[in-house]
Amino acid sequence: MPSHAKKAQLFSRQLFKLSLADGVISAERVSGVLAYVEKHQPANPVMVLKAYARYVAAELAKGEAVVEHAGAINAATLAAIAAAMTKKYGRPVTATARPNAALLAGLRVHVGDDIYESSVAGQLAALATAV
Helix, strand or coil: CCHHHHHHHHHHHHHHHHCEECCEECHHHHHHHHHHHHHCCCCCHHHHHHHHHHHHHHHHHCCEEEEEECCCCCHHHHHHHHHHHHHHHCCCCEEEEEECHHHCCEEEEEECCEEEEEEHHHHHHHHHHHC
């Protein structure tokens, strides 16, 4: 990584840390960080802001369980998944549904970079690689 890219990455990481209040992204702090960057433009501002946006997006994704499903899914199931993920991760996690007919049946849950799958498509793919 070139020196200017590394410096932009380190600076964006510092900005990201300033965006947290008690370990959680704060809209007020993000606004403050963006106002600071606008007023005191760093070298390579686009690079800094892109890296900063990736950090913020990754952190926000940790608080959302995206539940892909092939058939119908009810609010009680989403609430149960949210409760289970909140308990597992020790932080508030909300659940949102996203239809995915390619799963055939079952669920796939994404929380940040973690994926939990219990779908027919996933089971068939595992069988195909085992053969």
